Amino acid sequence: MAIRLLRLIAFLIAALAFAVPHAAAQTPDIPALVDALGQGSFPEREAAINALVATGDERVPPILQALADGNLYLRKSDAKVVLAAKAGSGFALTNPLDGADLGPAAKAEIDKIKVNNGLRGKIRTAIGQMTLLSPDRTTRLSAAQTILKNADPAMRDLLDKALAAETDPQIKSVMELARAVIVLKTDTTIEDKRAAITTIISHGDRDAQTVLSSALADAPDELKPLIADGLATIARNLQLWDIAQNLVYGTSLASVLLLAAIGLAITFGVMGVINMAHGEMVMLGAYVTFVVQNLIATYAPGLAEYAMAISIPSAFLFTALVGVGIERGVIRWLYGRPLETLLATWGISLILQQAVRSIFGANNRLVAPPSWMTGAFELGGLTITWNRLWIVVFAIIVFAALQLVLNRTPLGLQMRAVTQNRRMASAMGIRTPFVDAMTFGLGSGVAGLAGVALSQIDNVSPNLGQGYIIDSFMVVVFGGVGNLWGTLIGAVSLGMANKFLEPYAGAVLAKIIILVLIILFIQRRPRGLFALKGRAVEQ
Amino acid sequence: MTRLPRIAAGLALGAAMTMGAFAPVFAQDTIKVGVLHSLSGTMAISETTLKDTMLFLIAEQNKKGGLLGKQLEPVVVDPASDWPLFAEKARELIAVDKVAAVFGCWTSSSRKSVLPVFKELNSILFYPVQYEGEESEKNVIYTGAAPNQQAIPAVDYLMSEEGGAVKRWVLEATDYVYPRTTNKILEQYLKDKGVPPEDIKINYTPFGFSDWQTEVAAIKEFGSAGKKTGVVSTINGDANVPFYKELANQGIKAEDIPVVAFSVGEEELAGMDTTNLVGHLAAWNYFQSVDTPENTAFIDSWHGFIANDKRTTNDPMEAAYLGFNLWVAAVEKAGTTDTDAVLKAIVGLSYPNLTGGTATVLPNHHLTKPVLIGEVQADGQFDIVSQTEPVPGDAWSDVLPEDKGIEADWTDPLTGCGHLDTATKTCGAAP
Numbered sequence: 024m025a026i027r028l029l030r031l032i033a034f035l036i037a038a039l040a041f042a043v044p045h046a047a048a049q050t051p052d053i054p055a056l057v058d059a060l061g062q063g064s065f066p067e068r069e070a071a072i073n074a075l076v077a078t079g080d081e082r083v084p085p086i087l088q089a090l091a092d093g094n095l096y097l098r099k100s101d102a103k104v105v106l107a108a109k110a111g112s113g114f115a116l117t118n119p120l121d122g123a124d125l126g127p128a129a130k131a132e133i134d135k136i137k138v139n140n141g142l143r144g145k146i147r148t149a150i151g152q153m154t155l156l157s158p159d160r161t162t163r164l165s166a167a168q169t170i171l172k173n174a175d176p177a178m179r180d181l182l183d184k185a186l187a188a189e190t191d192p193q194i195k196s197v198m199e200l201a202r203a204v205i206v207l208k209t210d211t212t213i214e215d216k217r218a219a220i221t222t223i224i225s226h227g228d229r230d231a232q233t234v235l236s237s238a239l240a241d242a243p244d245e246l247k248p249l250i251a252d253g254l255a256t257i258a259r260n261l262q263l264w265d266i267a268q269n270l271v272y273g274t275s276l277a278s279v280l281l282l283a284a285i286g287l288a289i290t291f292g293v294m295g296v297i298n299m300a301h302g303e304m305v306m307l308g309a310y311v312t313f314v315v316q317n318l319i320a321t322y323a324p325g326l327a328e329y330a331m332a333i334s335i336p337s338a339f340l341f342t343a344l345v346g347v348g349i350e351r352g353v354i355r356w357l358y359g360r361p362l363e364t365l366l367a368t369w370g371i372s373l374i375l376q377q378a379v380r381s382i383f384g385a386n387n388r389l390v391a392p393p394s395w396m397t398g399a400f401e402l403g404g405l406t407i408t409w410n411r412l413w414i415v416v417f418a419i420i421v422f423a424a425l426q427l428v429l430n431r432t433p434l435g436l437q438m439r440a441v442t443q444n445r446r447m448a449s450a451m452g453i454r455t456p457f458v459d460a461m462t463f464g465l466g467s468g469v470a471g472l473a474g475v476a477l478s479q480i481d482n483v484s485p486n487l488g489q490g491y492i493i494d495s496f497m498v499v500v501f502g503g504v505g506n507l508w509g510t511l512i513g514a515v516s517l518g519m520a521n522k523f524l525e526p527y528a529g530a531v532l533a534k535i536i537i538l539v540l541i542i543l544f545i546q547r548r549p550r551g552l553f554a555l556k557g558r559a560v561e562q
Numbered sequence: 563m564t565r566l567p568r569i570a571a572g573l574a575l576g577a578a579m580t581m582g583a584f585a586p587v588f589a590q591d592t593i594k595v596g597v598l599h600s601l602s603g604t605m606a607i608s609e610t611t612l613k614d615t616m617l618f619l620i621a622e623q624n625k626k627g628g629l630l631g632k633q634l635e636p637v638v639v640d641p642a643s644d645w646p647l648f649a650e651k652a653r654e655l656i657a658v659d660k661v662a663a664v665f666g667c668w669t670s671s672s673r674k675s676v677l678p679v680f681k682e683l684n685s686i687l688f689y690p691v692q693y694e695g696e697e698s699e700k701n702v703i704y705t706g707a708a709p710n711q712q713a714i715p716a717v718d719y720l721m722s723e724e725g726g727a728v729k730r731w732v733l734e735a736t737d738y739v740y741p742r743t744t745n746k747i748l749e750q751y752l753k754d755k756g757v758p759p760e761d762i763k764i765n766y767t768p769f770g771f772s773d774w775q776t777e778v779a780a781i782k783e784f785g786s787a788g789k790k791t792g793v794v795s796t797i798n799g800d801a802n803v804p805f806y807k808e809l810a811n812q813g814i815k816a817e818d819i820p821v822v823a824f825s826v827g828e829e830e831l832a833g834m835d836t837t838n839l840v841g842h843l844a845a846w847n848y849f850q851s852v853d854t855p856e857n858t859a860f861i862d863s864w865h866g867f868i869a870n871d872k873r874t875t876n877d878p879m880e881a882a883y884l885g886f887n888l889w890v891a892a893v894e895k896a897g898t899t900d901t902d903a904v905l906k907a908i909v910g911l912s913y914p915n916l917t918g919g920t921a922t923v924l925p926n927h928h929l930t931k932p933v934l935i936g937e938v939q940a941d942g943q944f945d946i947v948s949q950t951e952p953v954p955g956d957a958w959s960d961v962l963p964e965d966k967g968i969e970a971d972w973t974d975p976l977t978g979c980g981h982l983d984t985a986t987k988t989c990g991a992a993p
Contacts, residue, residue: 065724065947093840093939139937139947140726140841144817172818229786237788272775279773377602385606387803387833397838399811406779408811481772482803482833486604490770490800525776530767531737 053080057119060090061097061104061136068138069145076149084153086119091146095119096133107133148173155185164194171201171230176209200226204234207242216246224253227260228404264404269522275411277518278418279477281511283491284498285425286470288510290346292499293442294462296354297365300372301495302488304467307345308338308474309483310379313388328393331475338471346467350460358459372488380485390478414476421472422511428465429507438462442505501541503551512552592635593628593899595620596655598666598676598687603643604770608799608878609668611829612690613638615879616665618867619886629890630897637661645675652676656683662899663688663889665882670694670739677702684901688885690878692824692846694743698957698970698980701901703908704928705885705921706878707847708955709747713794715933716822716845717748719948720792721755725935726820728792730761732781734805734821737766741796744824748794751961761789771801774808782812785819793821802826803833806842816841816937828874831942842938847931848880848917849944857916874942884921884929887913905975919952925978926970928955 056078059071072090075083089095089106096107098116105125107114114133116125138146151169154162167185170178182202189195203219220238223231232254239250283305290298312334319330326333349371357364392410399408429435440448441458449455474487481487494517502513517537524533548554597616599609620634628634637659641648648667655661656679663686667673670693680687680701692707719725731752735741745764752762763784765777785791797805802825809821822843828850850861860883865871892908893899909927912920921929930952936944958968958981967985972978979989 093945135945137945137947139724140816140820140843141724143841147817229782233786233788235788236786239788268779269776272773272779275775276773380602380606385608385610386829387607389833389835391835397811399813406812408775408808410807410811411775480804480807482800484607484800484833486607486770486800489604490772521773522776526780529765530771530777534768 053078053082054120057086058102058104060095061102061134065139065142068136069142072142072145072149076153079153081153082120084150087146087150089119090136090138091143091150093135093138095136097136098128098133100132104136105133144173148175152178152181155181156188160191160194163189163191164197167194167197167201171197171204174201174204174208174234176205179205179209196226200230200234204238207234207238213243213245216243217249220246220249220253224256227257229261232257232261261404265526267403268405269526270519271405271407273515273519273522274415275518276522277515278411278415279480280494280498280518281514282414282418282421282473282476283470284495284502284510284514285422285507286466286468286473287495288499288502288505288507289425289466289469290463291496292505292507292510293438294459294466295361295442295504296358296463297361297368298354298466299365299369299492300349300375301466301470302490302492303372303375304342304346304470304488305474305477305491306379306485306488307342307375308471309390309478309481309487310383310388310474311338311341311471312475312478313383313390313483316390328395331393331396334475335472338475339468342471342474343464343468346470347460347464349467350463354463355456355459376485376488383485385485388483390483392479396479410479414479417472417476421469422507425465425469426507434458434461438465497538497541499551500545501551503553506551506553509551509553592633593630593893594635594637594659594661596652596659596661596664596666597636597638598641598648598652598655598664599668600643600672601638601640604800605643605668605672608829609643611873611876612666612668612878612882614868615864615882616886618864619883621867622863623886623890629893630899641672645669645671648672648675649679652679652687653683656680656685661685662893663904665690665885667691668878673702686889686901686904688882688889690881690885692877692881694740695747695957695959696743696965698926698928698972700905700927700972700975700978700980702927703885703888703923704955704957705881705888707931707933708928708957709744709959710956710961711847711931711933711953712824712845713744713748714751714961715950715953716824716843716935717751717794719843719845719935720794720820720822724948726792727790728820729757729789730784730787730791731757731763732784732791732793733762733764733796734777734781734793735764735766735796736771736798736801737768738798741766741798744796747959747961750963754961767797767801769798769801771797772804774805778805778808778812778814781819782814791819793819795821795823796825797823798825799830802830806834806839809842810835810838816843822935827876827878828943829876831938832874834942836938836942837940839938840940843947844936844938844944846877846934846936848875848877848915849934849936849946850875851936851943851945852917852934854916854918856914856918860916880916883916884913888921888923902975905972909973915952917949921952924954925973926955926957926980927972928957930954 056071056075060068094106096105098105104119105116106119107116110127113127113129116128117123118125147169151166155166157163170182182198186198186202189198199222203222206215206219223234235250235254242250286304287298287301290296290301315334315337316330319326353367353371354364357367396410396413399406429438437453437458440453441455445455477487498513498517499510501517502509520537521533524536528536597613599613600606601610601613617636620636623629624633637655639651639655641651652664655664665688667676667689668691673689676687677699685701687702688705689702690705692712695708720728733745733748735745749762767777781793820843822845824845826844827846861875864875865873888908888911891911891913892904896903896907908923909925910923912922915921917932917934919932921931923929932952933950934946935948936946939945957970958965960966967983969982969984970980971982981990983990
């Protein structure tokens with residue numbers, strides 16, 4: 024322990040020695056400092072990082088980034104710190120300072136230099152300090168955000184310099200906030216602090232709230248009312264945004280419910296088949312996405328960004344074919360016998376689950392999101408994630424396309440004719456068995472499309488479908504059997520109700536309340552929101 | 563005349579071969595071992611691997627010459643993630659197949675379901691999964707972690723300077739028995755450590771929950787109160803992937819709000835892109851990335867057995883490995899597979915952990931195990947950032963006021979007690 028302490032002190036002294044401005048006569052021994060990263064415990068590594076940062080050398084940020092990303096390794100033979108990239112079964116080594124090739128190494132010859140969350144945070148701040156004046160906009164923005172997170176008073180001069188040069192309004196606003204936070208932390212006049220607090224309040228977002236609530240305890244007494252008022256203003260402001268945010272969440276959940284239920288609206292709503300295997304069609308769609316993605320990765324890596332686009336028709340066709348197979352093979356023998364249909368399709372769902380489990384294994388499969396579906400963006404006080412936004416768009420497109428098919432194509436006309444009056448349709452020369460198969464295929468294909476979307480937000484596992492079957496039935500029954508608009512309204516109201524209840528009641532209770540409400544509703548209106556009228560319904 | 567001897571020879575050879583093939587069964591020359599893991603249904607995702615692990619361990623033992631001079635024979639049944647079926651299949655294994663011991667179960671519900679069967683037919687269950695504690699039975703050896711071997715050290719780590727000095731806690735959980743009990747213990751523990759109640763938020767979600775937008779936003783909001791915030795997750799299997807996907811998409815970084823999970827291991831991460839999750843934590847008694855000679859050898863022979871270099875290893879696998887080897891050692895010590903003799907022999911036995919150190923069977927039928935905290939890496943593996951000395955498993959948590967002074971002692975299986983009040987020296991019924 025004593026030796027460790029001594030070593031730490033030695034490091035600190037070294038760090039101090041190098042902390043002199045770069046104008047100093049002697050140039051710091053950067054290679055030695057880099058090699059120091061490979062030694063010792065986490066606190067010692069932190070000292071080594073600080074020493075490196077103090078050099079202000081431009082080669083340092085990429086090295087620190089590599090350390091944070093876990094690409095820096097210690098070569099056991101000579102205790103040198105190297106940059107390693109996977110190459111075959113071993114690693115290819117390069118010098119982190121000049122990128123010189125150091126040849127290959129086996130896994131046993133090198134040790135990864137570990138970082139923990141604390142160090143990763145330190146590295147992020149250090150990189151932030153060193154890149155605040157970077158010409159690249161995104162680098163500068165993330166640098167400003169890290170400075171805001173840590174708000175180190177030592178950064179004030181640098182920040183002033185950066186602020187004077189900054190032209191981008193978004194970065195400027197983050198920098199101003201960061202500067203205000205720093206001012207609040209330093210010993211300045213009350214007036215300066217008051218101005219800083221006003222700046223922070225005017226930002227009015229979650230960051231400002233965090234900053235103010237942590238400043239409240241240490242603030243001078245005369246400023247406390249101002250901060251408390253500010254916090255109240257921000258809270259009111261955020262409350263409005265919260266409602267908007269709930270609307271966004273509700274829309275997103277509604278789109279997922281709509282996608283999952285709309286196929287069922289066709290098979291159950293239009294055809295009257297209680298299809299318990301509907302969830303498995305969704306699951307198959309997700310697996311088709313997985314297979315397509317892997318085939319593309321193996322045979323045409325150039326198309327990787329389009330994997331999702333290619334999955335959409337593939338999943339539709341595959342699940343539609345499976346659907347037609349099920350209809351021709353099983354369901355058509357059971358028309359008019361709902362109980363048997365229910366049991367048979369339940370059996371099919373179990374068979375499909377176990378088949379997928381045998382082929383792909385029980386583990387979750389990874390469907391990597393394309394880059395345009397990752398992350399989130401801020402819109403005022405809202406956070407909107409890209410994947411959910413695209414799913415909303417996708418759901419709207421699928422809904423519109425289905426409306427077109429049902430109302431504007433001969434197949435749609437025949438489907439509606441067969442549902443409304445099978446015998447009359449048959450007498451008019453419509454091949455009702457063919458229409459039945461096509462309708463079931465369409466419903467299943469749409470479920471497959473839902474699977475493509477769900478592969479982005481849920482597990483791709485054999486159990487995927489089970490989580491959605493109950494919700495789908497609820498949406499269809501609530502919206503009114505046999506009506507796509509009813510399904511849309513059903514999905515939207517269930518999604519919204521769920522998301523507005525959740526913050527107050529919790530997820531478990533919210534689900535129960537919704538279920539009870541639906542049961543009560545069905546008691547009043549057994550045919551759902553939008554009931555079909557006409558003679559066909561009475562049969 | 564050359565033909566007859568040849569036919570005779572052929573017959574003799576055939577008979578010998580048939581005898582050879584069937585002899586072990588007729589001669590009762592094998593010891594049967596029951597494997598009770600779901601191979602279908604929702605739990606297959608986790609339990610199938612354990613079934614493979616048991617087959618692997620049994621094959622390895624047979625290569626070494628079996629046990630007591632006999633070969634081991636696995637009897638695999640599929641309880642299909644159906645809790646009552648677990649009890650039925652357990653009865654079948656013990657009563658019909660006459661297995662010497664059973665290795666199995668994952669969920670606490672399945673364990674509770676088979677308990678009466680094991681008591682009635684007096685057999686041994688080796689249970690390889692971390693669980694909520696509050697139980698100690700004569701017929702069960704718990705080789706996974708009790709709460710004090712996983713949850714509490716994880717919280718301690720987050721509270722420490724190195725773990726980020728977390729002051730505000732979100733306990734995010736799936737709504738069933740394991741998270742409920744664990745959270746009860748953790749809440750009490752945090753309060754004992756001086757965390758004010760307004761800095762603890764407990765949230766439950768249903769099984770298989772997939773829409774985490776509101777919950778993740780709530781965590782973000784809870785974390786904006788100016789104190790360092792951490793999340794302790796007891797979210798169950800399937801709900802984890804959408805939870806972590808939402809975390810990554812809403813940009814919650816481990817440096818800002820770390821999430822420590824007790825049910826997320828290498829297997830669960832296999833279905834996720836972890837580049838945006840680097841630094842989130844898991845607490846286990848084992849990680850695949852542990853760098854010890856025992857672990858390297860174990861992983862190599864596992865990959866050889868399963869013929870797939872990509873298959874991960876995880877904590878319950880190590881627990882199954884320890885349970886199996888401790889059982890083998892106990893049978894060898896007792897010289898018989900008789901339940902009471904084995905239970906008497908097993909207490910106090912030790913076997914090397916894959917993570918270094920040894921696992922010892924305690925009188926309360928739990929093991930001593932080191933606790934490891936790992937951070938998720940971009941390749942889906944964990945970097946170990948903290949490792950404790952072996953911690954003895956505590957069946958009845960000392961944190962809960964109602965369990966203070968309660969111990970379990972099965973040193974003698976016939977007179978042992980699972981719920982012993984050390985103050986009054988009375989053996990009460992478990993609540």
